[in-house]
Amino acid sequence: MMKEHPPHAKTIEVRQSPGKSFLFALPMMLLTLMMMSGGKIPADPQRLFVFTVTYLFFNLLFFLMIHTGKTDRYRATAFITYAILFIVSFISHMFEARGSMSLSQEKILLCEVPFCHLVIPMTLIPAAFTKTIIFPGTITGGYASIASMFTIWIGASLSLGRGWCSWGCFFGGLDDAFSRILKKPVFRNINPRWTYLPWAVLLAVVLSAAAFLSPTYCTWLCPFKTVTEFEAVTSFKILVQTILFASLFIALVIVLPLLTKRRTQCSLFCPFGAMQGLTNRINAFDVRIDPDRCINCKRCVTACPTLSVTEESVRAGCPLISCMKCGTCMDVCPSGAVAFHVRGTPVAGNRNIKRMLFLYAAFLFLAIFSGGTIQDGLSRIIRLITTGSMI
Amino acid sequence: MKGFFLGLSSGAVCAAYCAPVLVPYLLGEGRSVLQNFLALLQFLLGRLLGYLSFAVFAWGIHTSLPQDIAHRNLLIGAAYVFLSGLLIFYSFFKAGRACPSAGGQEIDHRLRNSRPSLFLLSMGLATGLNFCPPFLLAVATAAEQASLLQSVLFFLTFFLGTSVFLIPAPFLGLLRGFSPLHVIGKMAAGLIGAYYLFIGATMLAGGFYR
Ligand code: SF4
Numbered sequence: 001m002m003k004e005h006p007p008h009a010k011t012i013e014v015r016q017s018p019g020k021s022f023l024f025a026l027p028m029m030l031l032t033l034m035m036m037s038g039g040k041i042p043a044d045p046q047r048l049f050v051f052t053v054t055y056l057f058f059n060l061l062f063f064l065m066i067h068t069g070k071t072d073r074y075r076a077t078a079f080i081t082y083a084i085l086f087i088v089s090f091i092s093h094m095f096e097a098r099g100s101m102s103l104s105q106e107k108i109l110l111c112e113v114p115f116c117h118l119v120i121p122m123t124l125i126p127a128a129f130t131k132t133i134i135f136p137g138t139i140t141g142g143y144a145s146i147a148s149m150f151t152i153w154i155g156a157s158l159s160l161g162r163g164w165c166s167w168g169c170f171f172g173g174l175d176d177a178f179s180r181i182l183k184k185p186v187f188r189n190i191n192p193r194w195t196y197l198p199w200a201v202l203l204a205v206v207l208s209a210a211a212f213l214s215p216t217y218c219t220w221l222c223p224f225k226t227v228t229e230f231e232a233v234t235s236f237k238i239l240v241q242t243i244l245f246a247s248l249f250i251a252l253v254i255v256l257p258l259l260t261k262r263r264t265q266c267s268l269f270c271p272f273g274a275m276q277g278l279t280n281r282i283n284a285f286d287v288r289i290d291p292d293r294c295i296n297c298k299r300c301v302t303a304c305p306t307l308s309v310t311e312e313s314v315r316a317g318c319p320l321i322s323c324m325k326c327g328t329c330m331d332v333c334p335s336g337a338v339a340f341h342v343r344g345t346p347v348a349g350n351r352n353i354k355r356m357l358f359l360y361a362a363f364l365f366l367a368i369f370s371g372g373t374i375q376d377g378l379s380r381i382i383r384l385i386t387t388g389s390m391i
Numbered sequence: 392m393k394g395f396f397l398g399l400s401s402g403a404v405c406a407a408y409c410a411p412v413l414v415p416y417l418l419g420e421g422r423s424v425l426q427n428f429l430a431l432l433q434f435l436l437g438r439l440l441g442y443l444s445f446a447v448f449a450w451g452i453h454t455s456l457p458q459d460i461a462h463r464n465l466l467i468g469a470a471y472v473f474l475s476g477l478l479i480f481y482s483f484f485k486a487g488r489a490c491p492s493a494g495g496q497e498i499d500h501r502l503r504n505s506r507p508s509l510f511l512l513s514m515g516l517a518t519g520l521n522f523c524p525p526f527l528l529a530v531a532t533a534a535e536q537a538s539l540l541q542s543v544l545f546f547l548t549f550f551l552g553t554s555v556f557l558i559p560a561p562f563l564g565l566l567r568g569f570s571p572l573h574v575i576g577k578m579a580a581g582l583i584g585a586y587y588l589f590i591g592a593t594m595l596a597g598g599f600y601r
Pocket residue numbers: 164165166169170171172173265266267270271272273274
């Protein structure tokens with residue numbers, strides 16, 4: 001039997017008046033101003049313009065999140081913008097530094113490859129046994145050093161767990177974007193067994209990386225190389241690798257998200273994402289489903305872009321370990337049964353405070369982590385419009 | 392004793408080379424710790440056979456084959472292709488559980504039920520012929536031995552030294568209650584199989600793989 005609840009009960013509950021929303025958003029405005037400016041407002045007019053646009057963009061989105069009670073819509077706007085401008089900024093950097101997106105053997109030997117979080121699972125075992133990082137990047141200094149990425153990752157894991165994949169990852173916004181284009185999915189049913197695939201990829205790349213002391217996922221599989229950097233094709237092996245990762249990009253980041261309305265790369269393939277799921281167990285926030293409010297309409301099951309809500313998990317009162325804390329399920333829930341939750345507190349307690357605590361942690365992380373990249377990306381686009389070149 | 396200590400000192404590397412084959416298999420089977428020990432013994436027996444056949448070979452040629460790059464690539468390539476065939480077979484024909492999009496359980500049932508240990512023996516044999524760096528060192532040392540018996544003994548002790556590092560593997564059986572791991576193990580076997588297939592095929596084709 002479905003219980004009856006007023007439509008949009010949850011939204012009504014967490015929605016705030018404009019005045020209250022402004023008050024709730026005020027600390028965010030101050031914090032982002034402090035963190036994004038580093039205490040110094042840019043003097044150069046173009047940089048000031050870019051800074052102001054970025055600052056207003058984030059704070060408007062945060063205000064709307066509080067005012068409307070909706071999370072995912074505004075999160076996704078910021079997250080997708082970040083992914084797109086990250087690519088603009090990264091590619092411009094690569095052209096500036098090396099004149100192309102392709103990596104020469106020389107750069108690899110000189111250990112000048114930017115380090116990204118997707119490599120982390122493969123580095124752990126070799127680092128423990130051989131005291132070396134099996135990646136040709138710089139430990140400190142330079143563009144995207146290994147130490148800085150590890151520090152950010154540890155901080156994000158402790159505060160957000162796998163929320164990283166919806167609020168922090170500079171690639172996640174791509175399949176997120178493509179999964180939103182169609183109104184309805186062409187393919188509805190995905191065999192839940194496929195959700196084990198990221199774990200299998202994780203196991204395979206961790207074991208093969210330990211055996212061959214090489215980051216096998218980066219070399220062979222990472223689809224995002226298509227839009228960032230890749231090895232110059234100088235052999236048959238590199239040609240095969242290039243065909244493989246480009247095909248995976250087209251399939252997992254563009255076509256399948258479009259057809260299924262799910263984040264297929266992130267939920268069905270990414271080994272880092274699988275590992276990050278484990279950190280969902282050690283951070284303060286999770287998502288809970290209140291059985292007293294749930295009317296069993298299964299909208300969350302259908303809407304979750306990561307297949308993290310199943311009928312069993314609804315009955316159990318919490319999504320699977322793969323939950324990315326994106327907020328979609330709570331936005332579609334008609335009875336306000338799904339909500340962000342702080343571990344150790346009762347599920348039925350004040351949901352608005354818990355939501356606000358999570359949003360402050362997650363949104364602040366997103367704004368600070370992505371602020372510089374978004375500004376750089378915007379500057380590059382302005383430069384392209386005014387001078388015809390992004391570099 | 393030289394072989395044993397060489398095996399012991401480089402056993403971690405050997406374990407790292409064996410793990411991509413052994414770990415997905417043990418997880419995929421989801422057996423108890425005791426059954427895993429038996430499986431490990433079968434695998435090790437296969438590996439021992441690989442080592443001993445090399446002992447005879449290394450002594451027989453008295454030169455070290457690994458230095459002849461063309462032949463070495465041919466041999467390692469063949470071992471990789473064989474190993475990949477086994478891994479893909481394991482992953483694909485157990486597809487009823489591993490791959491959501493494939494069938495073929497009947498062939499699997501017949502093959503695996505008629506010769507259950509042959510599979511592990513073959514996997515062990517193929518990994519035994521895998522030229523991991525310590526193994527290359529052992530081949531070079533064995534080639535210098537005066538008699539066949541010495542060469543065999545050297546490999547036997549080398550094998551014992553390296554095997555110590557595989558003892559923890561059966562304890563994966565402690566996780567068997569977690570049923571998704573059975574599917575994950577098989578999927579991972581397929582992925583690693585595909586990787587080995589490429590390495591092996593390019594080695595056989597010669598020169599492409601660097
Ligand atoms: S699953 Fe992987 S690609 Fe997707 S958001 Fe997480 S880390 Fe990024």
